[in-house]
Amino acid sequence: MIDFAQATQTERVSHALSTLIGAAQAAQREQQGRRDYLGASLLGEECLRRLRYEYEGAPADPGREPSPEILRVFQRGHDAEARMAGYLRAAGFDLRTEKPDGGQWGFYAAKDPETGKARIQGHADGIIRGWSPTYEAQWAPDGWTWADGLEFPMLWENKGLKHRSFQDLKNKGLKGSKPLYYAQINLYMAYLDIPRALFTAEDQDTCEIWADVLTLDIEAAQTASDRGVTVITAPSVDTLPRLGKDKDAWQCRFCSFQDRCWAGEAPKNPPKGPALPAWMK
16 A cells, blocks of 8 residues: 655655665766875875875775765765855855866876886865955955965965864964864975965854964974875785774774774784985976
8 A cells, every 4th residue: 555645655755865865976986086196185194005005996894885975975075165265255265166177186106117106195275376355345354464474375274174074273373273184285385385275164053153373383394295106016915004902992993994994904013115315396
């Protein structure tokens, strides 16, 4: 007997549409293929094994693949970037999110000697070339000089965050709250030779904006770069140490490669990567 109750019909439609959209997302993700390089956005990650799995394009453990909802969260982050770019331009910032040839601002390092392919890459959200205080006289309080001391060009990086994560960022600052982002931005600054950056974030629940001006932390950039060199030059993932003490350690609990990583024995004295230059371009 068919149940024509509106609530039941709505549930069926929602489930069917969500399933169709999820399948389309999975197909698009499959068509895009995996990255064949180690991205700067990952190099703040402490676990060398996880980085190596990412670099090799290893599939996630069964049941640990990103859900359609997670993929949409990632896409929402890209949408937030486009909105923030519009806000900054409206406020008078000369923001360039693409190079004149249409490509992304980025760096390409650690080239494979055989293929010439850069094995470490990073693509920044944009470059700010200047600022014209178009609206300052209309609303700024007396003595407001925040942007008067800015030096250009500046790197620009933006993130859209959930409310709890956004509040943590406000309380601890970028370095204390988001070490992955901190390492990523410093890598961009170092490789692109732009010693200043404007980092912006938007609370995706309240639309509150948080911003900070960063200067290059060369030690953080060097550490992240060296980590990347160690990962791509290791003989195999099995020669790299695990971060957690056991499979259920908090560092491993939510890793996409938890089962794969803990299937074998970890090396007692893992070798270090060869002493290659950190800034291989």
